[in-house]
Amino acid sequence: MTKMRPEYLALKEFSLSIKTYSSILSLLHWDQETYMPPGGITARGQQLSLLAGHIHELKTSRKYRNLLGKLVHLSSGKPKKKGLSRLQRVELREWFKDYDRDYRLPASFVKHFSQTTSEASQIWQSAKKTNNFKLFAPFLDKILQLNREKAGILGFEDHPYDALIENYEPSMTSAKIKEIFGRLRKELVHLLDKIRGSKQVDNRFLLGTFDRKKQMELGSALFSQLPFEADYSRMDLSAHPFSMALHPHDSRITTRILSDSLMSNIFSVMHESGHSMYEMNLPTEHWGTPLAEAVSLGIHESQSRFWETLIGHSLPFWQCYYPLVQKTFPSHFKHVSIDRFYRAINRVSPSYIRVEADEVTYCLHVILRFEIEMALVSGQLQVADLPYAWNDKMKELLGVTPPTDREGCLQDVHWAFGDFGYFPTYALGNLFAAQFFNAFARQHPDWETRVSAGELGFIKDFLKINIHSLGKQYSSEELVKRTTGKPLSESAYCSYLNNKYTEVYNL
Numbered sequence: 426m427t428k429m430r431p432e433y434l435a436l437k438e439f440s441l442s443i444k445t446y447s448s449i450l451s452l453l454h455w456d457q458e459t460y461m462p463p464g465g466i467t468a469r470g471q472q473l474s475l476l477a478g479h480i481h482e483l484k485t486s487r488k489y490r491n492l493l494g495k496l497v498h499l500s501s502g503k504p505k506k507k508g509l510s511r512l513q514r515v516e517l518r519e520w521f522k523d524y525d526r527d528y529r530l531p532a533s534f535v536k537h538f539s540q541t542t543s544e545a546s547q548i549w550q551s552a553k554k555t556n557n558f559k560l561f562a563p564f565l566d567k568i569l570q571l572n573r574e575k576a577g578i579l580g581f582e583d584h585p586y587d588a589l590i591e592n593y594e595p596s597m598t599s600a601k602i603k604e605i606f607g608r609l610r611k612e613l614v615h616l617l618d619k620i621r622g623s624k625q626v627d628n629r630f631l632l633g634t635f636d637r638k639k640q641m642e643l644g645s646a647l648f649s650q651l652p653f654e655a656d657y658s659r660m661d662l663s664a665h666p667f668s669m670a671l672h673p674h675d676s677r678i679t680t681r682i683l684s685d686s687l688m689s690n691i692f693s694v695m696h697e698s699g700h701s702m703y704e705m706n707l708p709t710e711h712w713g714t715p716l717a718e719a720v721s722l723g724i725h726e727s728q729s730r731f732w733e734t735l736i737g738h739s740l741p742f743w744q745c746y747y748p749l750v751q752k753t754f755p756s757h758f759k760h761v762s763i764d765r766f767y768r769a770i771n772r773v774s775p776s777y778i779r780v781e782a783d784e785v786t787y788c789l790h791v792i793l794r795f796e797i798e799m800a801l802v803s804g805q806l807q808v809a810d811l812p813y814a815w816n817d818k819m820k821e822l823l824g825v826t827p828p829t830d831r832e833g834c835l836q837d838v839h840w841a842f843g844d845f846g847y848f849p850t851y852a853l854g855n856l857f858a859a860q861f862f863n864a865f866a867r868q869h870p871d872w873e874t875r876v877s878a879g880e881l882g883f884i885k886d887f888l889k890i891n892i893h894s895l896g897k898q899y900s901s902e903e904l905v906k907r908t909t910g911k912p913l914s915e916s917a918y919c920s921y922l923n924n925k926y927t928e929v930y931n932l
Contacts, residue, residue, distance in 0.1 A: 433513065436492040440520065441713030443483050448671040450476045455677055458663045463547070470543035477539035484527040497521050512716060512898070519715030519897050526592075529578050538571050542843040549841035550664055556831040558812055565840055566808045569801055572845045576802070586802045589846030593722040594853060596900045599799060602849050606792050609852065609915040613789055614822070616922060620773045620785065623930045628769035630761050635687045635754060643687075643753045644680055644694045647746065651698050651732075652885040653705050665838045666693040666780070668729075670704030673712060677701075687754070688770055689781060692733050699732035700725060702885060706893035716896035722847065724901050726854025727861060728888065734784055734855075735862045735921075736884065740767045741877040771929050775823035777832040779851075785922055789822045791852035794837075798845055857901065859918035860909045861892070 450473065457469050483489060490499065497504055502521035504514060545564040552561035576585035586599045641662075648660050654674075663679035670676040678697035683689045703725055711717040719725045736742050740763075747766055751758040758766065773783045779790040797814060800806035806814055815834040816826050827833035839847050865887050866872060875883060891908045905913050926932065 432492065432495045436496060436520070437516075437714060439483075439489060439492055443480060443489075444713040446476065446480050446483065448675075450480065451669050451671055455669045455671075457543075457546075458665075458667065459661045459679060466544065466547045470540050473543045474536045474540040478532050478536040481527060481530065481532050481535040484524065485530075485532070489524065490528075493517075493520060493524055515896075515898050516714050516716060519718075522595075523715075526579060529580075530575065531578075534571075534574070534578070538575075538843060541567055541571065542841065545843075546838060546841040549835070549838060553831050553835045556829045556835070558830040558835060561835065561841070562808050562811075565811075568840060568843050569808060569845070572843065573802060584799070584803070586799050586846060589802065590849065591846075593844075593847050593850050594901065595721060596902045597723070597849070597853070602795065602853070605856070605913075605915055606788075606795060606849075606852065609788055609856075609919070610792055610822075612915065612919040613785060613922075616919075616926065617773070617775070617785055617789075619932050620926060620930050623932060625774070626768045626772040626929065627765070628772045630757055630765075631687060631769050632685070633757065634684050635757070637682045637684055639753050640682050640687060640690050643750065644682075644690045646749060646753075647691060648678075648694050648698060650746070650879070650881070651695075651702070652882040653698070653702050657705055658701055660694070666697055668697040668700035668704070670701065673705050673707050673709045673717070676704045686781065687750075687757075692737060693780075695737035696729045696733035699729035702732070702888070703728040703893055706885070706889040707896060708894055711896060714896075716898065718897050720892075720895075720897055720899065720904055721901045722850035723853035723857055724892065724904065726850050727857035728854075728892070730854050730858040731862060731888070732884075735858060736876065736881075738771055738784065739873075739876070741873040743767055743770075744877040745879045768929055771925070773926065773930070775825045777819070777825060777827040778836055780836075785926060786823055788852040788855055791848055793818045793822055794848040795852075798848060802845060853901075853913075856913060856915055856918045857905055859921050860905055860911060860913070861888070862921070863917050864891070864909045 453469065453473055453476065457466075457473075461469060493499065495505070497517050497520075499521075502518065502525070504517060509517070541564070545561070545568060548564050549561050552558060572589060573585060576588035579588040579591070581588040584599045590597055590599060590602070645660065649655065653676075657674045658676050658678070661677065661679050662681060664681065666678070666680050668676070668678045678694070678701050680690050680693040680697065703719060707717040707719070709717070743766060744763060747758075747763050750766075751761075771783070773785045775786050776782055779787070779794075782790050793815070796818065797806065797811070800814070801808070801811070811834050812830050819833070820826050837848075865884070868887065869875070869883060872884075892904065895904070899907060902913055905911070909917075911917075
C-alpha cells in the first residue's frame with residue numbers, strides 16, 4: 426500500500442481538478458437560468474462549449490489514462506495490485522467506468538453537443554412562451570440525432586435507449602423499466618378509476634390570485650425551516666425549478682412563482698431542497714472523488730420526492746406549518762380547517778403538467794415520456810409527429826388532452842438540454858422513496874408526532890446515514906436492498922398511494 430500511495434494520491438488530485446472545472450461549468454449553467462441577460466446566450470454557448478470540451482479532454486487525456494492505468498487494467502477495470510481499501514476499490518471502479526464512457530466520446534462531439542443544447546434551451550423558452558413547437562422542432566431533431574449518435578458510440582445490446590439510460594440510472598435497462606412501469610401503470614390506472622368514481626375533494630380555496638411577493642416570502646420562510654446549513658445554500662427564481670450543487674458547501678435551488686397556483690411554489694421549494702440536502706450531505710472530505718457523488722438520478726429523485734410528497738404532502742407537516750400559510754394569506758385560509766387544506770393539497774385530478782401533477786397521476790406522466798422517448802430514439806416516431814403522439818398518450822393514460830403544445834410536449838426543458846433517458850428516473854425515484862420511507866417509519870414509529878412539532882432534523886439524519894454519506898459505494902439497487910431489506914419494486918409505492926387515498930377519498 427505504501428508504494429501505491431503516491432500514484433493513488435496523484436489520481437485523486439487530478440480527479441479533484443476535473444471536479445473543480447465541472448463546478449465552474451455548473452455555475453455558468455446556473456447563471457444562464459437565473460441572472461444572465463437573454464442577449465448573452467451566444468457568448469455563453471461558446472463559454473460552455475469551451476469549458477465542456479476542456480473537461481472532456483482532461484477526462485480522456487493521456488495523463489489521466491496513465492494515472493488510472495497504474496492502478497487498474499484499462500481493458501477490464503480490475504485493480505492491478507493488492508492492498509487497496511474497500512473505499513479505494515470503489516473509487517477506482519467508478520473512475521474507470523466514467524473514463525471508459527468518456528474516452529469513447531470524441532471531444533469534438535462533446536463540444537458540439539454542449540453548444541447545440543445551450544442554444545436549444547433558449548429556443549425552447551421562446552417556443553414554450555409563444556406556443557410554437559415548429560420553432561423548437563429543428564433543434565429537437567438535431568439533439569435527437571446527437572443522442573442516437575451517442576448511443577452508437579457508447580454501444581448497447583438490446584436498444585439504443587439503454588446507452589442513454591446508463592448515464593442516469595446505471596443499474597437499469599429499458600427492458601427492466603418497461604417491466605416495472607407495466608405493473609405500475611396497471612396499479613395507477615386502477616386507483617385513478619376508483620377515485621374518479623368517488624366524490625371529488627373541494628379545493629376551491631386554493632384557486633384564485635396569490636400575490637407573487639408574498640408567495641416568495643412564504644417559500645423563503647419554509648426554505649429556512651428545512652434542516653440544512655443556511656450558509657451553504659440559496660434560493661432564486663427560474664423558468665423551470667431546479668437544483669444545482671457546486672460543492673457540498675455551495676448548493677443552489679430555484680423555484681418559480683405562478684400567481685394562480687400557491688402550492689406550485691411551495692412544493693417546488695420542498696422538491697428542490699430534497700435534492701440540495703443530498704448534495705450538501707455528501708462527505709466533503711471525499712469531494713472530487715466518486716465517494717462524494719450521488720448514486721444515480723433515480724436515487725437523487727427519491728430524495729426530492731421524499732421531502733416533497735412523503736413529508737411535504739403529509740398531515741403532520743402541515744399541522745406545524747399551515748399556520749404560516751394562514752398568516753401569509755389570511756383572506757384565503759383564515760376559515761379553512763387543516764383537514765380541508767390537507768385534503769385539498771392531495772386532490773387527485775388528471776392535468777396537463779407533470780410538475781403540477783398529483784401523486785397518483787405523476788408517474789403516468791413519466792411513463793408517457795418514457796414510451797415517447799423510446800419511440801423517438803428508435804425512429805418509430807418522428808419529431809414532426811411528436812405533438813400528436815403526445816396528445817394521444819395523454820388521452821390514453823390520463824383521459825385529458827392538452828389544449829396547446831405549451832401545456833403538452835413543450836412543457837419540459839429536459840430534451841432541450843439533451844437529456845434523453847432522464848425521465849424514467851422521476852418515477853423510479855418515487856419507488857425508491859417509498860421503500861426508503863418504509864424503513865424510516867420502522868426506525869422512527871413516532872415520526873408523525875415529531876414532524877407535527879416542527880422537528881425535521883431526524884429525517885435528514887436518517888437519509889444522511891443511510892444514503893447521502895455513502896456516495897457511490899453501492900449501486901441504486903444495492904442501496905435500496907441494503908437500506909430496506911428488499912429489492913426495488915413498485916409495491917411499496919402502490920401500497921402507500923392506496924392506503925393514503927383510500928382515506929382521503931373515503932374509497
